[in-house]
Amino acid sequence: MQKDSEKIIYIVAEHFENIIKPVTYELVACACKIKKFYPANIRVIILGKETEKLSFEIARTTGLDVTAIEINELAFNNAQIYKDVLKELTEESHPSFVLFANTPHGLDVACGLSVRTGGACIAGVEGIDKIGETLCFRKQMFYGKINAHIAADSDTLIITVQPGTFGIYRPESQKPGSVETRKVQYSSEIMPVIVKRRSETLDSPISEAKVIVSAGNGIGERENLDLIYKLAGIFPGSAVGGSRILVDRGWLEYKQQIGLTGTQVAPELYIACGISGASQHLAGMKGSGFIVAINKDKGAAIFNESDICVVEDLKTFIPALIEEYEKESKA
Ligand SMILES: Cc1cc2nc3c(=O)[nH]c(=O)nc-3n(C[C@H](O)[C@H](O)[C@H](O)COP(=O)(O)OP(=O)(O)OC[C@H]3O[C@@H](n4cnc5c(N)ncnc54)[C@H](O)[C@@H]3O)c2cc1C
Numbered sequence: 001m002q003k004d005s006e007k008i009i010y011i012v013a014e015h016f017e018n019i020i021k022p023v024t025y026e027l028v029a030c031a032c033k034i035k036k037f038y039p040a041n042i043r044v045i046i047l048g049k050e051t052e053k054l055s056f057e058i059a060r061t062t063g064l065d066v067t068a069i070e071i072n073e074l075a076f077n078n079a080q081i082y083k084d085v086l087k088e089l090t091e092e093s094h095p096s097f098v099l100f101a102n103t104p105h106g107l108d109v110a111c112g113l114s115v116r117t118g119g120a121c122i123a124g125v126e127g128i129d130k131i132g133e134t135l136c137f138r139k140q141m142f143y144g145k146i147n148a149h150i151a152a153d154s155d156t157l158i159i160t161v162q163p164g165t166f167g168i169y170r171p172e173s174q175k176p177g178s179v180e181t182r183k184v185q186y187s188s189e190i191m192p193v194i195v196k197r198r199s200e201t202l203d204s205p206i207s208e209a210k211v212i213v214s215a216g217n218g219i220g221e222r223e224n225l226d227l228i229y230k231l232a233g234i235f236p237g238s239a240v241g242g243s244r245i246l247v248d249r250g251w252l253e254y255k256q257q258i259g260l261t262g263t264q265v266a267p268e269l270y271i272a273c274g275i276s277g278a279s280q281h282l283a284g285m286k287g288s289g290f291i292v293a294i295n296k297d298k299g300a301a302i303f304n305e306s307d308i309c310v311v312e313d314l315k316t317f318i319p320a321l322i323e324e325y326e327k328e329s330k331a
Contacts, residue, residue: 007040008095011064012086014106015046015054016077022208023101026266028062029166030159031099033128037135040096043067044177045089047082049075052181059177062169068181079105081186083112090117095156102160110160120154126165140260140283163207164264167287206256209239211269214258214285215251216243218274218295218314222251227318228273234325241265243281259284273314277302294318 009031014021024044031042044058047069055068069089074081090098090113098113100106102124114121127138129149136149137159206212213232215225225240232238240256247257258265260280270288275281277293277300285291286305293306294314303309310317 007038008093009034009038009040009042009097009099010089010095011042011044011099012082012106012109013044013046013054013058014101014103015048015051018054020054020057021101021103023103023161023163024058025062025169026163026166027099027101027161028064029169030125030128030161031097032169033166034097034135037128037130038096041065045069045086047071047074047085049073052179055179055181056176059179061171063171063173063175063177065177066179068179070181070183071186073186077105079108079112082109083116085184085186086113087116090119090156098156098158100158100160102162106160110158114158117156117158119156119158120152121158121160122150122152123160124162125159126162162264164266164284164287167266168268168289206239206241206258207263207265209237209265209267211235211238211271212241212258212265212267212285212288213238213271213273214241214243214275215246215273216275216281217245218276219246220274220315222249224315225251227315227322230322231271231273231318234322235269243275243278257284272302272306273318275302276300277305 011027011031013024035042042064044064044066046055046066049072051068051070055066059066069085071081100110107123110121122137124139125137126140129136129138131149134151136151138147138149141148213228215228219225228240232240241258242252242256244257244259246252247254257263258281260283262284264284266287268289270285270291272293274295282305291306292308293302294310294312294317295302296313298311
């Protein structure tokens with residue numbers, strides 16, 4: 001039986017073009033939540049070529065220890081290498097949990113690792129609860145009609161975490177973690193040649209924006225989207241999103257849809273303009289750091305999730321806000 005001090009939670013960092021993907025910090029938030037119920041050491045694993053800068057960045061911003069696995073063959077992303085190398089690491093150190101982001105890459109590696117190690121895998125986790133003595137992982141099923149609690153009897157449990165559900169990680173200490181670097185030479189007869197091509201919808205800025213201004217049916221006319229874009233323009237690093245209705249009408253692109261069947265986001269600031277707060281929309285944004293809602297109906301459900309509730313017509317309020325901002329910034 002492992003002592004608490006020997007138990008391990010691994011987080012597998014996601015990075016792209018020498019930048020840590022923000023979802024990595026959501027994995028840290030999830031690991032910290034697991035740790036509350038299941039005391040263990042959290043360690044971040046980063047695989048890639050020349051990951052030194054990124055490893056130190058993670059160690060500094062999270063205070064966690066990092067293992068950097070340097071693999072020259074990972075100049076291009078290659079899930080096959082991830083699965084093989086992580087299998088060896090898992091068999092060597094027997095982690096209790098291995099956490100991935102619920103992204104196409106994370107899902108690919110997590111499922112492959114599960115098959116290779118025989119560890120159970122729960123995909124799309126959105127929350128953690130202890131029911132009796134059992135640690136359960138919450139996930140939506142059947143388009144959100146069911147919130148299922150799933151437990152697994154497995155020495156190593158592999159989970160993928162739904163982006164936007166665990167919120168922004170805030171470290172308890174400012175002390176940086178340590179970085180251990182391992183070099184691995186990967187040789188395989190089957191070494192697929194991977195070509196890097198930027199996808200239109202993956203890595204769309206909406207999932208990484210610090211501020212999201214979102215439009216709903218309450219904007220009334222398509223022309224009023226200009227107001228939303230103008231408001232977003234005030235905030236550096238912002239993006240415009242919206243509810244499904246606007247996407248169905250073709251006023252916004254699918255990659256801008258926030259919600260259960262769109263993208264799940266967790267920006268520092270989310271401004272909902274003319275959005276009622278249907279559960280399917282809330283499922284995509286309620287992990288945001290600070291929520292401001294503008295709605296002329298004081299009983300709108302979105303206000304139950306909001307930090308600031310503006311009961312106003314958005315066509316009056318947003319121009320007044322922009323005007324005030326412009327006056328202030330000129331002064
Ligand atoms: C299986 C399934 C999946 C779904 N997935 C998603 C999803 O991923 N994302 C999503 O968003 N929806 C999704 N939906 C749809 C969802 O149920 C709602 O229909 C949708 O979110 C409502 O969009 P809305 O809030 O913009 O519009 P409405 O519900 O019509 O709300 C408009 C709001 O604007 C306010 N308003 C009106 N005029 C003004 C004004 N001048 N100034 C200020 N406020 C004003 C109104 O008071 C109202 O609260 C899904 C539905 C199903 C069944």
